[in-house]
Amino acid sequence: MRVLSLSNQKLYNKVRIINRLTKHVWLFAFFFFLSTCTQPGRPIAGSGVGGDPFSGGNSGPVVVEDIELRVRNLNFNDARLYAISGGSRRRLGQVTALSDEILKIPWQFTDRLRIEIDLVTGPSCVTREFMVDPGEILELQIESRFDPTGLCR
Numbered sequence: 001m002r003v004l005s006l007s008n009q010k011l012y013n014k015v016r017i018i019n020r021l022t023k024h025v026w027l028f029a030f031f032f033f034l035s036t037c038t039q040p041g042r043p044i045a046g047s048g049v050g051g052d053p054f055s056g057g058n059s060g061p062v063v064v065e066d067i068e069l070r071v072r073n074l075n076f077n078d079a080r081l082y083a084i085s086g087g088s089r090r091r092l093g094q095v096t097a098l099s100d101e102i103l104k105i106p107w108q109f110t111d112r113l114r115i116e117i118d119l120v121t122g123p124s125c126v127t128r129e130f131m132v133d134p135g136e137i138l139e140l141q142i143e144s145r146f147d148p149t150g151l152c153r
Contacts, residue, residue, distance in 0.1 A: 065134035066104040067113075071095045074144045075119065081140075082116040084126065089116070095142070107134045115140060122146060 073079050073095040081092040083105050092115075095101040105113075113132045118124035123146060132138070 064106050064108050067107045067132055067134065068137045069103040069105060069115070070137065070139045071101045071103060072139075072141045073097060073099055073101070075122075075142050075146055076144065077119040077122050077146075079142050080118040080120065082118070084114040084116055085111055107132065107136075109134065117142060119146060 069081070069092065071079075071081065076097050078097050079095045081095065081103065083090045083092050090105075092103045092105060093101065095103075110131060110133045112129045114129050115127045116124065117127070117140075119142075125146075127140075
């Protein structure tokens with residue numbers, strides 16, 4: 001009887017080894033197939049990158065598009081321009097008297113924007129607040145008679 005149990009044990013060990021090898025072969029085949037189906041550099045679902053958009057993680061690179069600000073200065077003074085958004089003030093550049101200039105503002109998402117116009121030897125004003133999307137083109141004309149009560153506050 002003892003011999004019979006040993007042969008049963010040997011048969012059980014062989015079946016167990018074959019089952020394990022079969023599982024490993026299938027796992028290898030699955031991952032090989034998965035790696036050939038995905039494009040290089042793209043995350044596989046469930047890897048923790050780019051999966052759940054509500055998880056608070058970074059879902060990819062943020063695309064920054066510039067806002068193009070076309071300025072026509074009809075005034076006899078140079079004008080310094082500043083962008084005011086989200087509590088911060090950024091210098092955009094200076095537009096010389098009686099000239100046109102195109103200024104670029106890096107912009108990531110829809111947000112409120114105000115432009116501060118500061119004449120070098122004259123008054124300054126801030127435009128009213130307006131919503132701006134990335135990639136927009138804005139036009140600003142500084143009149144020869146600078147009236148801070150017009151569109152500025």
